[in-house]
Amino acid sequence: xxxxxQSPEELPPISRERKEPTNVSEYxxxxxxxxxxxxxxxxxxxxxxxxxxxIFGTLDSRYFSERNFTNLLxxxxxxxxxxxxxxxxxxxxxxxxxxxxxxxxxxxIMTLLLRPDDPGWPWPVxxxxxxxxxxxxxxxxxxIVTKAGVPSFVVSLAFNLGLNGVVLILMIxxxxxxxxxxADQTVRDISNAFLPDAWGWILGLGAVAAVTGAExxxxxxxxxxxxxxxxxxxxxxxxxxxxxxxxxxVWYANTDRGVPFVMVVLGFFLVFWSFIAGRTRFGRHxxxxxxxxxxxxxxxxxxxxxxxxxxxxxxFMAGVGGIVIASRLQSVAxxxxxxxxxxxxxxxxxxxxxxxxxxxxxxxxxxxxALVIGAVDNGMNLQNVNSGVKFVVTGLVLLAAxxxxxxxxxxxxxxxxx
Amino acid sequence: xxxxxxxxxxxxxxFGAVQALYKVDFEVLPGEVMALVGDNGAGKSTLIxxxxxxxxxxxxxxxxxxxxxxxxxxxxxxNLGIEIVYxxxxxxxxxxxxxxxxxxxxxxxxxxxxxxxxxxxSARETLDGLSVTTLQSVRQVVAGLSGGQxxxxxxAKAVMWNSKLVILDEPTAALGVAxxxxxxDLVKRLAEQDLAVVIISxxxxxxxxxxxxxxSLRLGQTVDLFTTSEVxxxxxxxxxxxxxxxxxxxxxxxxxTT
Numbered sequence: 001x002x003x004x005x006q007s008p009e010e011l012p013p014i015s016r017e018r019k020e021p022t023n024v025s026e027y028x029x030x031x032x033x034x035x036x037x038x039x040x041x042x043x044x045x046x047x048x049x050x051x052x053x054x055i056f057g058t059l060d061s062r063y064f065s066e067r068n069f070t071n072l073l074x075x076x077x078x079x080x081x082x083x084x085x086x087x088x089x090x091x092x093x094x095x096x097x098x099x100x101x102x103x104x105x106x107x108x109i110m111t112l113l114l115r116p117d118d119p120g121w122p123w124p125v126x127x128x129x130x131x132x133x134x135x136x137x138x139x140x141x142x143x144i145v146t147k148a149g150v151p152s153f154v155v156s157l158a159f160n161l162g163l164n165g166v167v168l169i170l171m172i173x174x175x176x177x178x179x180x181x182x183a184d185q186t187v188r189d190i191s192n193a194f195l196p197d198a199w200g201w202i203l204g205l206g207a208v209a210a211v212t213g214a215e216x217x218x219x220x221x222x223x224x225x226x227x228x229x230x231x232x233x234x235x236x237x238x239x240x241x242x243x244x245x246x247x248x249x250v251w252y253a254n255t256d257r258g259v260p261f262v263m264v265v266l267g268f269f270l271v272f273w274s275f276i277a278g279r280t281r282f283g284r285h286x287x288x289x290x291x292x293x294x295x296x297x298x299x300x301x302x303x304x305x306x307x308x309x310x311x312x313x314x315x316f317m318a319g320v321g322g323i324v325i326a327s328r329l330q331s332v333a334x335x336x337x338x339x340x341x342x343x344x345x346x347x348x349x350x351x352x353x354x355x356x357x358x359x360x361x362x363x364x365x366x367x368x369x370a371l372v373i374g375a376v377d378n379g380m381n382l383q384n385v386n387s388g389v390k391f392v393v394t395g396l397v398l399l400a401a402x403x404x405x406x407x408x409x410x411x412x413x414x415x416x417x418x
Numbered sequence: 419x420x421x422x423x424x425x426x427x428x429x430x431x432x433f434g435a436v437q438a439l440y441k442v443d444f445e446v447l448p449g450e451v452m453a454l455v456g457d458n459g460a461g462k463s464t465l466i467x468x469x470x471x472x473x474x475x476x477x478x479x480x481x482x483x484x485x486x487x488x489x490x491x492x493x494x495x496x497n498l499g500i501e502i503v504y505x506x507x508x509x510x511x512x513x514x515x516x517x518x519x520x521x522x523x524x525x526x527x528x529x530x531x532x533x534x535x536x537x538x539x540s541a542r543e544t545l546d547g548l549s550v551t552t553l554q555s556v557r558q559v560v561a562g563l564s565g566g567q568x569x570x571x572x573x574a575k576a577v578m579w580n581s582k583l584v585i586l587d588e589p590t591a592a593l594g595v596a597x598x599x600x601x602x603d604l605v606k607r608l609a610e611q612d613l614a615v616v617i618i619s620x621x622x623x624x625x626x627x628x629x630x631x632x633x634s635l636r637l638g639q640t641v642d643l644f645t646t647s648e649v650x651x652x653x654x655x656x657x658x659x660x661x662x663x664x665x666x667x668x669x670x671x672x673x674x675t676t
Contacts, residue, residue, distance in 0.1 A: 221535045227542075279531050281524045284513075288521055291512035298508045299522030300493050359512035 024233035036411075044404045045353055045368050048397070052372060056379030063382055066256035073253070074191060076374025077262040078103075078324045082341075083348040083366035084273050085317030088310045090349055091277075091290045093358025094152040096314045098141065098159035099345060103322030104167045104337025106134040110323055111332045112174055114184045123186045131319040137163070138315020142308035152311075164337070171334045179333040182326060190265065191328035194258035203264060204250040207271075208243045215239060262324055266367070269320065273313070274363040286310060291359030321345070340391065347394065348373050351401040372397060421484055423448045423614045424469070424500070424583055429478030431464055438464040440638045440665055441478065446583060446614040451605060453625040453646075454618045456635035457658055462618050465635070466585055470495050470502050483582075501576035505588040507568055511561035515553060516541045518560055519575040544578045545570075548607055552600065566597025573604055577613065584608055585616040590624050602628050622651045636661045 021027040035043065056063045082103055089096045096102075113119060113126035121129075141159055145152045171178060182188055195203065215235060222229050229235075253259045277283035288296040289306050297303050325341075326332050350356060351372050352365025376397055380390045422445040431439040439461045446452045456462050468475045471489035479486050482498050489495050495502070509518045516534070519541045525533045541556050550570045553563070560568060569589055576584050586605065590598040605628045608615050619625050625632060625646070632644040634657040641661030644654060 218535075222538075225535050225539050227535060227538055281526060281530060281532060284517060284524055284532060285522075287513060288510045288517075291510035292508070294506075295508035295510045295518075295521065298492060298504070300496075301522045359510070 022228075022231060024231050027231050027234050042353060042365075042368060044408075045351065045365075045372065045401070048351075048401070048404075049368070049372055049375065052375050052379070052397070056375070056382070059379070060382045063379055066252055068378065068382070070194070070253050070256045070258075070260055072371075072374050072378045073260050073263055074328065075378055076370040077191065077260070077266050078321045078328065079345055079348050079373055080266055080367045080370035081269060081324055082318050082321035082345040083352070083370055084269055084363055085314035085321075086345055086349040087352070087354045087361055087363055087366050088273070088277070088286065088317075089152075089314045090354045090356060091286050091358060091361055092307055092310050093290050093356070094145065094307065094310070095156060095346075095356075096138075096141065096152065096311065096318075097156040097342065098137070098163055099156075099314055099318045100342035101160055101163035101167060101337040102134050102137050102315055103318040103325065103341070104332070105137065105163055105170075106130040106319030106322035107326035107336055108167055108170050108180075108322075108332045109133055110187070111180050111182050111326055112170065114182060114187060115174075115180070116183050123184050126184075127187070127323060130323060131316055134319030134322065135312050135316040138311040138313070138318070139308060141315075142311030145311065146304040146307050160342070167336055168334055171332070171336075179331050181331045187323070187327050188330050189261060189327070191260070191262045191324050192330070193261040194253075195261055195264070197254045197258055200250045200254055200259035203267075204246045204259070207267065208239075208246050211242060212239050262328075265320070265324065269317065270363060270367055273317075277363050282306070282309070287359055340394075344373050344394070345370075347398045350405075351398060353401075353405070355405065369401075372401075420447050420449075422446060422481070423483055425481040426465070426469070426475075427479050427481070429465070429468060429475040429480065431461075431468055431473070431475050438638050439468070439475070442635070442638070442640050444633055444640065446616055448582070448614050449609055449612045450631065451609045451615045451617060451629045453629035453632040454616055454635065455620075455622070455625065455632055455654060455658055459637070460635040460658070461638040462635055463587070464638075466502065466587060466616075466618065469500065469585070496579060496581070499580060499582035500585070501579060501581040501583070502585040503569075503572045503576050503587065503589065505591060507572045509560045509568060509572060512559060514559050515545075515556045515563075515571055518571060519544070519578055521575075523579070540578065541574075544574050547611075548574055548577070548604055550574060550600075550604070564597060565593050566600045569593065569597070569601050570604060573601070573608070577608060577611075581613065583614045583616070585618075587618045588620070589617065590619065590621060598624065622654055625654075626651060634658050634661060636663060639663050639665060 021030045053063075062068055082099060086096065086099060107130070110126045110130035113121045113129060114123060137159070141152070141155050144150055144155050171180070174180065219229055219235065250259055277286065285296065285301045285306050288299065288301060289303050293303055296306075322337070326336070348369035349361070349366055350369065352361070352367070352369030354361025354365045373394060376394055377390065380393060424444075424446045426442060426444040428441040428443060429439060430437070430441055442461065442465060444454075444465065454462050454465070467473060469480065469489065471491045471494050474488075474490070480489065481487065482500070487498060489498070489500075510521065513521070516538050520537050525537050527533045538556060545553065545556065548570070552567055552570070560571065563571065573584070573586070573589070589601050589605070593601060602624060605615055605617060609628075609630075617625065617629060629646050632642075632646055632649075632654060633640060634642045634644070634654060636658060641663060642657040644657070
């Protein structure tokens with residue numbers, strides 16, 4: 001583009017100049033304006049999480065214990081893992097109802113392949129094959145949704161039933177008791193081992209350092225190009241906040257048994273998929289297809305390929321989650337993948353702020369939503385309430401999250417933010 | 419006279435029994451705003467979509483910069499330097515201005531990481547070059563923009579790719595007075611930058627303000643080619659509603675006198 005042929009003097013003056021906040025107080029003002037306009041970001045969920053923790057903490061002091069903290073992390077890890085895949089599927093305004101039984105298929109197949117001498121495959125191969133199969137199941141669903149044009153709700157509902165059947169068939173075929181124990185110690189350690197204190201610190205601080213480095217690099221690049229940056233104070237507060245949370249969590253976990261190893265797995269996938277969603281062309285295309293499929297198609301994006309890839313991500317993360325669950329229970333059973341798992345993982349993604357209507361949400365919402373679900377679940381367990389009450393309360397939390405989202409959307413529509 | 423940047427010679431297109439276009443001639447010169455007018459069903463959109471490569475013409479040839487070309491899709495069109503701004507704009511509401519302007523053509527570094535800073539630079543340059551200063555921030559999501567701002571973003575998106583020909587489908591249809599003003603000014607600036615512009619509109623007032631020439635279609639045929647300064651709106655209205663057709667539908671051998 002050539003800008004030199006312009007002669008701005010001749011043009012009618014058009015309203016105001018672009019302006020972006022330059023200092024901390026302006027930034028907060030701009031943020032507050034956005035919040036008032038209904039662009040809440042992670043605010044409601046963080047407030048909600050704090051409220052939930054305070055309520056259960058006052059009901060039972062054990063809730064704040066170090067032991068319970070690491071337990072909470074162990075409980076919510078599988079939800080968060082599977083919910084990452086759900087976030088991607090929801091970003092496309094699709095749904096995958098087969099995700100829970102797909103995770104069970106992953107867990108069962110891995111366990112079968114690990115049975116000593118029969119065939120007794122090494123754990124990396126068993127895990128690899130299990131993930132390959134769950135990913136392939138996702139691919140088949142994606143193919144049917146895109147090529148046959150059947151709504152994903154119906155396709156995944158069919159797969160939900162079918163995969164439930166597959167789990168039962170496999171369990172009946174290979175087990176008389178209805179459970180198969182996992183013999184492999186490495187796999188059992190995924191959800192049962194804890195990092196030595198030093199490694200907890202190294203990985204935790206390393207993650208903070210990596211994020212800080214990336215942010216500083218971004219700041220510097222934008223500075224070089226003369227683009228506006230967010231105020232240094234804000235950047236400092238955000239990075240400082242992250243550091244405080246990570247240091248606090250590692251320290252508290254270390255006073256108990258240490259940071260659960262599964263958090264390394266979860267952390268890796270959170271960072272990896274956040275990167276894919278936020279920084280790569282593929283991620284950008286996922287958001288575009290979710291926001292306006294027609295615009296994406298006209299922009300030359302292969303919409304079908306994006307959709308199939310996203311269903312594959314859903315299947316892959318379901319498989320990872322299934323392995324994490326199997327490892328935590330050190331076994332798989334006929335009821336694997338059943339119960340409230342499906343609704344919990346979808347609820348986690350939605351409570352975390354991912355819209356059911358596509359195009360809006362972040363991978364991190366899987367973690368936040370799973371923390372909420374885990375915090376409620378864990379608190380109710382301490383209260384010794386029956387599972388009926390647990391479901392009711394979890395349902396109310398989900399309803400509250402969806403209502404908060406709906407009110408925010410209405411505010412946004414009214415104020416023209418979106 | 420300068421060589422046309424785009425020239426369609428005798429292009430036809432039928433959908434089943436419906437003859438949507440019949441031996442249409444159409445041309446645009448560089449730096450010219452060519453208006454394409456016609457009643458509903460006259461074949462304006464069919465012509466545009468054919469040029470864009472959404473579907474092929476049945477017969478006739480399309481020349482771009484004097485060379486015969488065959489366009490098989492939006493990618494081919496944009497490779498040649500043809501960009502089309504559709505009436506519904508095709509912007510993703512959930513993405514910001516920069517992301518929309520680069521949609522499907524994101525700049526990457528190291529093979530796959532989106533180079534946001536570089537994209538933001540170019541987006542700002544393009545918007546500034548078109549004197550689009552109504553946007554508060556290029557990082558605003560498109561959903562929050564007014565109709566005129568959205569149109570500006572869509573046009574800026576189209577011209578950012580060193581395009582030579584920009585086709586605007588009803589760019590002012592849904593806009594208010596002030597926003598229409600913005601868009602018409604934008605159209606004039608495109609022509610000043612030596613781009614060829616095709617503008618489809620039902621609003622003759624707008625057309626008479628920006629267009630250098632007017633092609634009128636009626637029932638799938640070209641009926642008139644006006645130079646705007648030499649005709650009145652009445653002439654154009656007459657051409658649109660009752661222009662003499664060159665061919666009698668279904669009887670191609672018997673050319674009527676023109």
